[in-house]
Amino acid sequence: MIFASKDQFLSFCFKAFSIICGLIMLFFILNLLATTAPLQRYKRHIQVAFIGGDLIPKPHAGFDSFRGDHQYEDCLILQEGLRLSPSFMQNAINGPKYGLAKCASLQTLAFGNEKTTPKGTSFFSKGEKYQQYINSTVPSKPIMYYQYLHGPRTLAVAMVSLMPLRTVRFLYQNMTYMLIFIIALYVLLTKQFTRPRSIVFATVFFVIFSFFHGVDFFGMNLVHGPGDMIVFITALLLFMFLKKENKQPFLYTLVASGAFTAYFEHLVGILPGVVCMIAIAVLLYHLASDLKFKDAIKIFIVGTLCYFAGFLITYFSFIVFKILFTGYSWSLFHKNFGLRVSRSVNQAPVNYFVAMKMVWTRILWIAGGDEWLAKFVTIFSFFGMLAAGALNLIKPSVIRFKNNYNTTIVLALLLWAIVAFWYFIFENHTTIHPWFMVRLVSFAWFSGILFVFSYITDALRKKY
Numbered sequence: 001m002i003f004a005s006k007d008q009f010l011s012f013c014f015k016a017f018s019i020i021c022g023l024i025m026l027f028f029i030l031n032l033l034a035t036t037a038p039l040q041r042y043k044r045h046i047q048v049a050f051i052g053g054d055l056i057p058k059p060h061a062g063f064d065s066f067r068g069d070h071q072y073e074d075c076l077i078l079q080e081g082l083r084l085s086p087s088f089m090q091n092a093i094n095g096p097k098y099g100l101a102k103c104a105s106l107q108t109l110a111f112g113n114e115k116t117t118p119k120g121t122s123f124f125s126k127g128e129k130y131q132q133y134i135n136s137t138v139p140s141k142p143i144m145y146y147q148y149l150h151g152p153r154t155l156a157v158a159m160v161s162l163m164p165l166r167t168v169r170f171l172y173q174n175m176t177y178m179l180i181f182i183i184a185l186y187v188l189l190t191k192q193f194t195r196p197r198s199i200v201f202a203t204v205f206f207v208i209f210s211f212f213h214g215v216d217f218f219g220m221n222l223v224h225g226p227g228d229m230i231v232f233i234t235a236l237l238l239f240m241f242l243k244k245e246n247k248q249p250f251l252y253t254l255v256a257s258g259a260f261t262a263y264f265e266h267l268v269g270i271l272p273g274v275v276c277m278i279a280i281a282v283l284l285y286h287l288a289s290d291l292k293f294k295d296a297i298k299i300f301i302v303g304t305l306c307y308f309a310g311f312l313i314t315y316f317s318f319i320v321f322k323i324l325f326t327g328y329s330w331s332l333f334h335k336n337f338g339l340r341v342s343r344s345v346n347q348a349p350v351n352y353f354v355a356m357k358m359v360w361t362r363i364l365w366i367a368g369g370d371e372w373l374a375k376f377v378t379i380f381s382f383f384g385m386l387a388a389g390a391l392n393l394i395k396p397s398v399i400r401f402k403n404n405y406n407t408t409i410v411l412a413l414l415l416w417a418i419v420a421f422w423y424f425i426f427e428n429h430t431t432i433h434p435w436f437m438v439r440l441v442s443f444a445w446f447s448g449i450l451f452v453f454s455y456i457t458d459a460l461r462k463k464y
Contacts, residue, residue, distance in 0.1 A: 002247050002302055012248055016255045016306065020313050023259040027149065027314070028093070028321070034154040035083060035092040042161040046078055046110040049165040055103055073266070075103040077222040078160070080153035082109050089325045093150070093318060149318045151263035152223045172225030173215060179232035180209045183239065192243050193288040196457050201284055204450045212366050212377065213442040223266045224436065230260050231273040238281035238303075243288070247299065251306045254278065258310025262318070267340060267429055269440050271311065272422040276415050276443040278303045283411045283447070287454065293407040300411070342428040355423055355430035362438045378441070381448025385412055388455040408451055415447035 003009040049055040055071055083091040159168045184206035187198050209215070209232075218224040234257040241250040254274075261270045282300045285291055291299075322328035343350060364374035389409040419440045423430045430437045 002251070002299070012251065016252060016309070017313075019252060019255055020259050020310050023256065023263075023310075024314055024317050027151065027154075027259075027263045027318075030154045031092045031150060034081065034157040037157060037161065039082070039157075039161070042081060042157060043110055045160050045164050046106065050107055050110065052164075052166065054164075054166050054169075055106070071103055073224075074165075074222045075106045077152050077156050078165075079106050079109065080150060081157040081160070082106075087326065093321050093326065148266055149263045149315065151260075152226055152266060155226055155264075156222050168222070169220035169225070172221070172229070173219035176215050176219045176225065176228040176232060177210065179229065179236065180206060180215070183232065183236050186236065186239060187284065190243070193284065197287045197454055200453045200457055201287065201450060204446060204453060208442055208446040208449065212445060214366050214436075214439050218436060218439060223264075223268050224439075226264050227266075227268050227270040227273070230257065230264060230270055231277060234274050235277040235281065238277060239284060242281050242285045242299070250281075250299075251303060254303050254307040255310040258307040258312075259314040261307075262311045262314035267426065268436060269422065272418050272440055273443065274307060275304055276418050276440075278307065279411050279414050279418070280443075280446070283408065283450070286407050286411070291407070293410070296407050296411065300414075340426055340429050345428055345431050350427055350431045352424050352427055355427045355434075358431050358434040359423060359438050359441070362434045363441060365435065366438055366441060377445055377449070380452070381445045382416070384452040385409065385448040388452050392455070408454065412447040412451040416444045419444045 003012065046055070055075065156168070159171075184202040187193055187202040187205070190198070193201070213228075215228065219228060234253065237253045238250060241247075241253060244250070257274055261274060265271055278300055282291075282296050282303075285299075286296050319328070319330075319333060323330070363378060364371040366374065392409075422440060423437065426437075
């Protein structure tokens with residue numbers, strides 16, 4: 001039982017709601033601070049990034065065009081910090097009026113009109129010069145970025161004001177690597193996680209997420225970097241709390257993680273990443289205990305509901321703020337969200353199979369360009385998992401399981417389903433941005449490979 005009584009459940013709900021409200025207030029205050037902070041050092045570090053070649057006003061030039069152009073997103077986030085709108089509240093909670101996401105536009109903003117720019121205000125005045133700039137750079141069909149809560153922008157303003165962009169990217173990337181290593185080490189050193197399963201789990205976790213999650217490339221990004229840290233910090237806390245008899249800290253972690261996800265998600269996959277980590281945490285707990293199938297699924301469902309509660313309350317609270325203070329509307333939200341789930345790209349129809357084809361052609365990118373390795377890992381993880389699961393069903397006497405492997409394979413298949421569902425919901429986004437949507441495949445690879453090696457480990461233990 002997760003909750004011993006109705007009163008305990010109501011107490012949990014009250015505390016969880018208080019956590020969400022506290023985080024909403026914190027995020028709102030941070031947005032306001034990012035909109036009022038002096039920008040001299042921030043602007044200077046953007047200039048240094050261009051001078052040093054860390055940002056280049058040409059798409060893909062000097063970057064890994066094979067896997068995508070991470071500077072495109074960085075330029076978008078950095079421009080949000082420059083307060084493109086003359087409205088204070090627009091800058092604070094609505095984001096830029098137009099998606100001027102090109103690095104050439106950022107370069108113009110960073111270097112132009114320095115002498116006439118008022119300190120601590122927009123880089124362009126509210127008058128004629130500002131309008132001339134907007135009119136000259138707005139595309140015929142502008143991209144709207146109203147739907148985000150702009151956590152990456154707020155963090156970038158703080159970080160890039162303190163240190164150069166190159167240093168920020170270095171920290172983001174290596175903090176993610178460090179979190180992956182700490183999680184693997186924690187599983188290895190925790191006595192409750194039975195061996196050799198803990199060794200298999202820690203090894204597969206470290207290898208897949210260190211080498212096949214694209215941290216070497218996306219980890220330095222101003223959007224993906226913080227997103228990865230949210231996913232892996234949540235995972236570490238879930239692994240720590242789930243093994244405790246009292247499951248409420250586990251659920252409070254997910255409530256808070258949902259709120260942080262709403263604040264930082266830019267459709268880069270934080271949300272499905274955390275849901276996958278919930279399944280992985282339950283899978284780890286199942287492998288280390290006598291957790292029954294029904295209880296494992298119950299923990300996953302309740303945990304996921306708590307996570308979505310934190311996400312949805314935070315997200316729609318900001319939507320209400322936008323409507324009240326900036327003239328935002330539900331119809332505009334629907335339009336922006338609908339663009340991401342549209343079944344067409346540039347008026348050409350697409351479907352799930354088109355989107356998956358785009359993902360498949362880029363799977364090899366996660367493997368550093370090694371096509372055969374990428375295909376082998378994909379085929380081995382999926383078909384190997386199905387083969388091991390089928391063998392267990394056909395001839396269960398081969399291995400005398402301590403735990404019911406039906407639970408393991410259901411959770412492993414669930415991880416594949418979560419990834420596929422994200423691709424299906426955002427077909428438009430998957431087709432347009434397969435170079436970063438493909439990262440989620442690493443969660444599916446992890447589940448399949450873990451299942452196969454856990455099965456082999458148990459078979460060897462029985463035989464020898």
